[in-house]
Structures are given as structure tokens and as C-alpha cells.
Amino acid sequence: MIQLFLSKPNWEKGGDSEASKLIISLLHDLGSVIWSLIISGGRSEARLWLCNAVSCISCISPHQQQRLFVSLLTSKPPRKRLASQLLQIIFQKRPHSVGSILAKKSYMLEKFFQGNPRRIMQWFSNFGDGDSLEHKKGAKALSQFAFVNRDLCWEELEWKGKHGQSPAVVATKPHYFLDLDVQRTVENFLEYVPEFWSSNEFADSLKDGEILFTDNKFFVELFVDLMYKEDSRDVWEVINEFLEEESFSSLCHHLLITLEEGDLIIFLKLLQKYVNPRMEPKGLGNSSFWIEFILYKFYDFESFDQLLLLNAIINQRRQLLWLVRDEECQEECSTVKDLVSQICKASSDAKSLAPVLKECFEKRNTDVIKLLGLYSWVIYCKLSEKCDSAECWESLFASNGIKFHRSDKYSLLHHNGSFDESESEFDDRPSVRHRKRNKSRKKRRRDSDNEGSCVKELLAFDTSYGKLGSPSETGSWLLSTDDFSTSWTNVSFHSTNSRE
Template identity: 65%
Template sequence: MRQNNTMVQLFLSEPKWEVDGDIDSAKLIISLLDRLESVVWSLMTSAGQSEARLWLCNTVSGISSISREQQRELFVKLLRSKRVSRGLASQLLQMVFEKRPHKAGHVLAKKSYRLEKFFEGKLFTLMRILQWFSNFCDGVGSGHQKGAKALSQFAFVNRDVCWEELEWKGKHGQSPAMVATKPHYFLDLDVQQTVENFVDNVPEFWSSNEFAESVKDGEILFIDTKFFIDFFVDLMYKEDVRDVWEVIDDFLMEESFSSLCHHLLIILEEHDFRIFLESLRKYINPRREPKDFGNSSYWLEIILCRCGDCDSIDQLLLLNGVINHRRQLLGFVHDDEYQEEKSTINDIMLQIRTASLKVNSLASIFCECLKLNIIEAIKLLGLLSWVVYYRLSEECQTLESWESLFAINDIKFRKSDKYVLLHYDGVSEDIESDFDSRTSSRNRRKKKKRSKKKRRRNYDNDNSYENELLDFDTSNSGQNLESKAVSWLLSTDGFSASWTSADLPDHLSKHCFSSWMRWLVAKWNNVA
């Protein structure tokens, strides 16, 4: 579907709410959108529903109205659930270890006597022993470290009862007096045998202050993270250790809601995820009037605070896909594996385009939306915005087509004072013009020459030149390169950002959806 004589209507002027359009055409468009929903959902499920689930988790993570106390309660409720998966607790502990290891280390210090088994029994404990207890100083630096420091301090303090448990590599052992004056002699210690002796004969060491102090910073956690995650999960659920839950509570208060969602929600089974969303709904203020529909998470807040009857996550996955991940969905359409679905979508687009000619405004479609519940209305307008995205991506390929689109839809525009560097990997980069700076210009020219030489070498050695230009249409490459190299400032965002043709479909379709939803919600509020 390429550029044609029919320009895309964006409907960016609020319609007159009196029905002055063609109702039959509006109902036809709605039926076509229902058909499009079925095809898009088929694509999403075939191409990978897990990816769509990840998209939704990302959208949830953008919700900004949740307090620190509320986010703690949300995740503690999941962790305390009878259906809880060890995977959720394990993932959370992994975050604690990486970001607050000293918090877990303080708990570990109180349970240090139980780490005796960490260093006993199995062959792979040899590496643990060497990693933790071999860090003796060589006469320079800050002294013994980690377990080596604990071992040496304990041995000196308790030399009357445990010095003989130290094994030395030389012909004879070292006396406490000698090692006290020359600490580097500990480098001659047979660390493996000594620790094994302490495991068998010196149980006091493992509950000593010296050993507890050595693990307090949490560094020991990274010797075998899986072991310690399992260890802490058992403390949480088998023993319900208060200190561990306090660490979890503190972490859930300190970490951002976005980070917690990104790392934890993907672990949940669908049933638990639905419970999470239901719990989340209770913390969103239903009286708060949404205003920023440009925020990808705002529409989700509307659904969660006003409706609690969503029996399946499928609708949320679909809505999130068409509203917030239009480009990824289009990627599915262009996959060679889904040619039949692409053909169906193109046919639907053609029919919608034809029906739109008979509708003077969105008024008829909006009036139909008012008869629907809010989820169905959002879905309808979300699908319509994806139609806009699809058509813009397919039909607008030149400078003239974009600027004609702006003019027809009353979008004020001017070319940006930036120009775009097109890299051979298809990525564009905006660079501010600065012709007064000779040094900067020389640097750009040098960099450009190096880039050209690099590209020439790559293309000389690789026959897949067309594959390198990921999004360029070789049938009309001159015009496409020209349009991709230009950026515009638009009245849609108050001329605050420059937009290239690669980003315009997403920006304009998102702006359409935001405008439509703002008008619709305002109308709902007036009617109520």
C-alpha cells in the first residue's frame, strides 16, 4: 500500500457532537475495526504472546500515582500469597543482592553459624573456600580481606585452642608470634585443609563475631548467588524470619515502582498478574481526572480505576499493543510468515479509507463510542489510531506527501534547524547546525570520512548491501533518503521537538489517540 491520491484524515479538530456525518458509514468503520481487532490479535498470539505480555508490564511500570507504601503492599501481598511462586521471591532477592547486598549481609551475619555447610562436603566447595578464605595480604596493602581476615583474627584470639588446626604448606608450622610480626606468612597456609579442619573441629568459628563481620557487607553472596537465594527463600517461607521480611519491606519502599514492575511482573503467572492488576486498581484514585493522554500509562489508569470487570488480560494486551507498540505490531505484519494476515489487513485498510470519505467528521463514530463501556470505546479509538499509524507508515514516503498531510490536517509546521545524519545501520541522528564553528565542522568531516571508509570496506567485503539499509525503499531511494534526512517542528506538540519521517507515524497516531480520548472523556463527564 503506497502513496496515493487519498490523504489520511487525522480528525484533529473536536467534532460537533450533533450527528452530522454518515451513520451507516460510521457503523461500517466500526465493524471493520472489529474485524481488524481479530486479525491483530491473531498476529499477536501467533508471533509471541509473551512479548505482548512484556509490553503490558512496561506500560504498568509507567503508572506514577502509586505511593511507596502502596507499592510495598502490592508486592508483599503477592509474596505472601498462598499461590506464590518461588520464582517471584527469587527474582526479588536477586534485585536485593545486586542493589542492597549489605542489607542481606546483615541478616546473613546473624545466621553465620549456618554457613558452615556452605563450605563443607562437596567437591565444588573447594572454589568457595579459595574464593573466600585465600585473600591474605602479601605484606603491602590494607591487610587480609574477607574470610582470610576472619580466619586470622579468630586464630589469634583463640590460639590456645585452635592454632593447631592451621595447616601449613612448609615443612613446619608457623608460630603465632612469628605470624604476628610477619602477616604475609599466612600466604603459606594450606587454606583448603585449614577450613576443612575448622568445619570438623572448630564449630565456634562459624558463630564467631569475626566470621559474622566478614559476611556483613554481603560480598559473600556473589560467590554462589543461587545458593544464597535458596537460603533466603527458605528463611522467608519455611521459617518466616522477621529480619528477612524487614529487608524485603525496606527494599520495596526504596526501589522505584518502575524498576519493580520491570523485574517482577514478567515472573507472574496470568492468574497472579490479574490479581496484581485488581489490587493496583484499588490504589488508583477514581476521582482523579486524567488529563495527560499522551502518557502511555494514563489510559490504563482509566480502565483500572473505572472498570473491574475485565475477565481476561487478553483485552489489555491487545489495547496496549495497538496504542503503545504500533511499530512492533507493524513489524509482525511485514513478517513473511504472515502474508495472509497482511493481505487481510490491507483489504480492511482500503475499506476503511473508502468509508472515511463518506464521513465528514468523527462525530458519528464518537456518538457510537458514547453507547459503549469505556474499555470498548478505548479499544475502538485505539484501533482507529493504529489505522492512522499503518496508513502513515505505508502511504507517506516523500517530503511532499508529509507536508501535504500537515496542510490538509491543519498542522502548522516548519523545517527544523537540525539536520539528520543517516548511518548505514538505518539509525538517524539529529545534529544542531553550527556552521560558525570551524573546529566542529572539521571534526564532523573527519568523522564522516572515516565512516565512509568503514562503509566502503564493509560493503566491499559483504554482498548484502541491501540488508544494511534496513528501512530504505530501493525503488525510490532518492526521495526516501531525502525525507528521512529532514525533520520538522509541528504545532501538535507546540514546536517543542523535531520529527523525522521515521518517527512521525508514531507521534501523529499517538497525538490523534490522545486528542480523541480527551474529547471523549470530557463528553462522558459532561453527560454524567
């Protein structure tokens, strides 16, 4: 059975130093095999895992996240790819804030329409019928400007009919604008009426930012130039405000995936300034706690591979388990299985965790984290292989000195919210009472049906290492680790340790 080393290490007594050195050596070998598996299909997935873990960090304040991303955006050389991605998010979420900038610089859009009939028709041809539909977008700007400045530009309006329309007639019948030759009229305005492009009428049509979606690529490039070539104060104010008000998690999910590896390393170095692992963590199972601690202790960014591996073994246990069980990696899978077995055997020989910890603590901080992370993954891997039924779990608890209350339900509460004490029986003996298997299976199957499809999916997990228990083989317990207030189920082991 698996040795969990739950008792306090006896530093005075010592232990088998040869076994501990063997364990350390085997852990290094295991780390090498796992890393080769991770990068076999490229490093992109390992980087995505790291970005997801970073996005869970909760100690970064809104002002800090704004300073963090602005520092990256303004570092040399300019991060135009990052800026482009950020601008696209702002376009989607706050088009009006960008539209207000365009309204102040409406004259810049004169070139946007020159020689481009598609853009002209898309923006200026939305005339209404004068009854239920009103003029919209550029059509409204064109008609309003033409009336206000009719002495200046009315002759530049091109009509599809045999003759043109007078301002007086069109004022009483606005639907006549439907007969306007929009393309030729706008081309005339581009050549002969420059006043239109800086007019209030045209600027007003831009304020809601809807024009951004006519050609996203053009406007992204335009605003990148405003950021870096003109250093536009208005643009940077919009960016600063957005970076401070958007959630850190959302920013990370949308922006970090665009970074090259070198830029990601720079970001993590900047992030180190704000990480505070001394804050009370929500729980050691929280991935943000571990990534904060790793970043706080991780100074050697030249070994970026090490950081990717550290995050993978700590925060991606289940994904690694799937990876090493891939049918296309049979040789590596066999090697991992053999190393896990050797480590477990050496752990049984060592009998104490103290010498292993001593060996680890003599190394660098990041090496300690990696070795202990690999050690915990070995235990997780072995538990996934061995503990496939309620009986196995109870044997594990007993062999490791864990007392427990037993319950036959996944939930400790009945449907009416009451707790049935008769369902939980104190039992700390190595052997436990067994119910008739057929009756137990039927009862637990009914309970499982009420848990929904999510539980069924988690339990329908079959691999080369072994099959996790079907609903009829699972159990629920209260453990003695904190006065029987901690609940534990076979389901919880496989669900809480996943990092999708």
C-alpha cells in the first residue's frame, strides 16, 4: 500500500540515507522523462498551462496590473503584437471610448475612404425612407452636412435620376436621398469638400465606435501608430483605464498567449515585483498560491524550461497523467511506470521522509520545489492506479493511521438538508465491515444517478494504469485530520486535482 508520510518527520532519528539518495536520483530521472513528454509535441501546451496558472494570481491590485502591462507595452522594442491584441479587446468591449478619439481626429479617416468603394458604400449608404427608417452612420452625417453647408457642397451631390434634387425638395422628402449616387458623391467630397472630414457632423457619426468593425485591421494599425509614433495621450488614457478596470485573469487569458517566449519571461520578471507569497493563501490546493511562491523564489529565468516543468508537475497533475498514458508514448509510459514503482519501493525502504527532505533542502529553492512536486505527483499517480474502490481507500487510510467516519453517500446531507448520523460510522480498524456487493452496487447506483452526468464522466476514467472506480465502488468519509470536519470521496480526489 502507498506510504503517505503523514506523520511529523523525526529529524533526530534520521533514516536510510542511501534510500533517500536513490529517491532523489529517481525523481530527477522522472522529471527528465516527463519533460521530454511535455515538449514532444512542442512547448505551446506547457506555456499555456503556465499562462493559465498566472491568470489565477489574486494578489495583484488593479493599479499594479495596469503598471505591469504598461511597462511591458512601453519597453523596447515596442510590443506591437501585444498592443494589437489589447486594442482588439478594447474595440470589442469599449468601442465608444475609441470612437471618441476618432471623433477628435476625424480628418484622419479621409484616407480611409479614398479609392475604396466598399468602405464608402458600407458607411455612407444607410439612408432611411423618411418614414419608419432614419438615416444612419455616415449617411446621416452626409445629409446633415449637405443641408447645413448647401451653398458650399450641394452641387457635389450626384443623383441617379435624370436631374438633381433641390435642398427645399429633399428637406420635405428625405427619402429622396435613396436616389443619391453615394459612391460618386463621397468621391466628390474627398476631392472638393475637405471641410466635411473635419466637420462636427462627420465626427458625431464616429463617436459610438461602430466604424471600427468595418475594417478591424486598419483601425488596429492606426491606433498602434497613435500609441508608438505619435504617443497620443488620449489613446494611452483609454489603455490605462481599461487595464486598471479589467480583471487580471481576463487580461492574462487574452494577452499572454500572444507573447513570444522572450516577452513572456520579461512579463514574469515584471510580475515578480508584485507577487506576495506572504499573503494568507486560500488553500494549498489553490494554483495561484503555488505559482506566486514559485515566481517569488525563481530567479534563474535563463532556465525557463525549469519553470514550465515546475508549473506542470504542481498544477497540471491530471493532464500529466493523461500525457504519460498516451498510446503513442508507450516507451515513455513504461519508463514512467517503472520509475514510479521504484520510487514507491525506495520510499517504503526509507520508512521516514526526514532524510529525503534533508537531501532536498540542501539544494536550490527551485530544485526543492521540483523534487517535492515530483514526489507528490508520484503519490498521486500511484493513488490513481491503486485506489479504485472504497475498500482500497479505507485500507489506505488505515495503513497510514488516518481515522475516519464512514458514509455511503457522496453528499453528507440528505435531500432535505438533514444529516443522517446513522450513515457515518466511526472506524479506525485496519479492516472494515463489508456489505453485500450486489445490494451495495444497486444502492450506490441510485445515489450516483442523482449526482448528475458530471460525476459519471469523472468516474468513467479508464487507463493503462488501472480503472477508477465505478459509482458502485466509490465511498464518502469524514477524516480525522481535523476533528472529522474534512469530507473525502473517491470522486473528489479525481476532480479537485484536475487543472483544466
